[in-house]
Amino acid sequence: MKPKQSSVLPGFGLTLGVTLVYLSVIVLIPLAAVFLKTTSLSFSQFWDIATAPRVLASYRLSFGASLLAAAINAVFGLMLAWALVRYTFPGKQMVDALIDLPFALPTAVAGIALTALYAKNGLLGQYLDPLGVQVAFQPLGVLVALTFIGLPFVVRTVQPILEDLDTELEEAAASLGAQRWQTFRMVVLPIVFPALLTGFALAFARAVGEYGSVIFIAGNVPMVSEITPLMIITKLEQYDYPGATAIAVVMLTFSFVLLLAINGLQAWTAKRTGREH
Amino acid sequence: MKDIRQHLVLCLFAGALAVAPGAHAQQSLLNVSYDPTRELYQDFNAAFAKYWTAKTGQAVTIKQSHGGSGKQARAVIDGLEADVVTLALAYDIDALHEKGKLIPADWQKRLPHNSAPYTSTIVLLVRKGNPKAIRDWNDLVRPGVEVVTPNPKTSGGARWNYLAAWGYALRQPGGNDASAREFVRKLFANVKVLDSGARGSLTTFTERGMGDVLISWENEAYLATKELGPDKFEIITPSLSILAEPPVSVVDKVADKRGTRSVATAYLEYLYSPEGQDISGKHYYRPRDAKVAARYAKQFATVKLFTVDEVFGGWQKAHATHFAEGAIYDQISVSR
Numbered sequence: 360m361k362p363k364q365s366s367v368l369p370g371f372g373l374t375l376g377v378t379l380v381y382l383s384v385i386v387l388i389p390l391a392a393v394f395l396k397t398t399s400l401s402f403s404q405f406w407d408i409a410t411a412p413r414v415l416a417s418y419r420l421s422f423g424a425s426l427l428a429a430a431i432n433a434v435f436g437l438m439l440a441w442a443l444v445r446y447t448f449p450g451k452q453m454v455d456a457l458i459d460l461p462f463a464l465p466t467a468v469a470g471i472a473l474t475a476l477y478a479k480n481g482l483l484g485q486y487l488d489p490l491g492v493q494v495a496f497q498p499l500g501v502l503v504a505l506t507f508i509g510l511p512f513v514v515r516t517v518q519p520i521l522e523d524l525d526t527e528l529e530e531a532a533a534s535l536g537a538q539r540w541q542t543f544r545m546v547v548l549p550i551v552f553p554a555l556l557t558g559f560a561l562a563f564a565r566a567v568g569e570y571g572s573v574i575f576i577a578g579n580v581p582m583v584s585e586i587t588p589l590m591i592i593t594k595l596e597q598y599d600y601p602g603a604t605a606i607a608v609v610m611l612t613f614s615f616v617l618l619l620a621i622n623g624l625q626a627w628t629a630k631r632t633g634r635e636h
Numbered sequence: 637m638k639d640i641r642q643h644l645v646l647c648l649f650a651g652a653l654a655v656a657p658g659a660h661a662q663q664s665l666l667n668v669s670y671d672p673t674r675e676l677y678q679d680f681n682a683a684f685a686k687y688w689t690a691k692t693g694q695a696v697t698i699k700q701s702h703g704g705s706g707k708q709a710r711a712v713i714d715g716l717e718a719d720v721v722t723l724a725l726a727y728d729i730d731a732l733h734e735k736g737k738l739i740p741a742d743w744q745k746r747l748p749h750n751s752a753p754y755t756s757t758i759v760l761l762v763r764k765g766n767p768k769a770i771r772d773w774n775d776l777v778r779p780g781v782e783v784v785t786p787n788p789k790t791s792g793g794a795r796w797n798y799l800a801a802w803g804y805a806l807r808q809p810g811g812n813d814a815s816a817r818e819f820v821r822k823l824f825a826n827v828k829v830l831d832s833g834a835r836g837s838l839t840t841f842t843e844r845g846m847g848d849v850l851i852s853w854e855n856e857a858y859l860a861t862k863e864l865g866p867d868k869f870e871i872i873t874p875s876l877s878i879l880a881e882p883p884v885s886v887v888d889k890v891a892d893k894r895g896t897r898s899v900a901t902a903y904l905e906y907l908y909s910p911e912g913q914d915i916s917g918k919h920y921y922r923p924r925d926a927k928v929a930a931r932y933a934k935q936f937a938t939v940k941l942f943t944v945d946e947v948f949g950g951w952q953k954a955h956a957t958h959f960a961e962g963a964i965y966d967q968i969s970v971s972r
Binding site for chain 2 (some may be wrong): 412480581
């Protein structure tokens, strides 16, 4: 759809107005308050807080684990969505409903459940511990928690696209002599890729900000398993509001740039494959 | 028409009732406390409600809220309407004065014993049989010993832990600030999990099986051995520890606004009564009252204690030197 056509539709002014007001009230004003709070710091103070060694270590863990978790979810979420759309099997409704559970579960419950499961005396942890694999109270635990909470985002964004995708396309590819892998790579993947990117971005964004579930399983050891939201909470508990917002600003900026890049990539691939939204 | 008028009158009447803080209205108190006092105040609240009704004829319900001491203080400053606070250390109640102007500066002088109706200390909890042979503080810095403690940045109990270890190191032969700092650095390098509050650490150590030793409130350690079975854990009382004085205060601004000052004051004073002291002894706090303390003396090991004032010159100084942004705790946690 070309932009100039939209003016032909009635209500453009109204909907754009509502969009801007709504975005301002719900998103921009609270975020502006965060940025405003940091202005009580001088730039060198801001820089010292935002680049303290412990804080830098927390960025590495938070952004690294979030990207990795989103990537894992992109792979397995796509498989799950594929299985749910393409096949019928007993208990399919159940599986479909289960996928949304990480959405619904209070994050603290998820965190405690995962910790109990993966602690070295836990249901899974007792078998992993002899192998020398420690999940709970390690950075690996953070990854597990973030993967858990991010899964529904990928499945739910890819699912409708796969449902729209006619099996005829794949049949046509097959009849023209394409291998299964070729069909997947050259027919299916380009079509679902923009949606997959959206799911990846959502899962990533959610993971970066996640606190409740991670805090129980992380161990929270300085320089090793502290996530950035914990650094913010720690500052708050010392009544250091400007310090807390300084780290929040860095996080927001990072996240915004990454999300913008992912959106850009998505628009680009959509255009390239001729499927614009 | 008549119906509507009746209805209106009823509404007005109900409204007036809700506004009037009359003597007949049900009194309620919110006690904002720190992590391990849940059981203590459950018992104490029931006892106080009975006492208050017998004395005044008023019914009183007491709600309690628990969490890391620092977090709780911040919640009160940010507007949680606590009539009384019963926190882990004086620094957190000081903050109610400094950051929130909710109480006067001299709050700690308003009740006996620095406003701390019961005391406790810091002990070491180990697994049954003491497999790592932990006898005293200096065993915690041995390589290969895994320590569990809450985070001193967020937990009042953990600050007592940290200061107890520091004070121990300082009083060793040849001990000075530099050796104490190195001791505490080594100790925290052995910490494998830092929960935000004391109860979280207890769970990590007991339920999740993490660590060889938990640095813990004495009362929490006794509770754990009682609740979870003496066949699983042992309490090691170190040769020297800190006298932990968890203080209490009425939150003046809130109490005046809600008209609860008299019941809130009576609530805290009741903590000092023989009944209140007895309840604290039952929950493994050390009572201040000499008579009550004598009754509970045999449940506690004798331990040499020092105070924050003696070794650190008070909480404000201790905080500035050790726990403030960029202070010693921050420095040692970077150089792990």
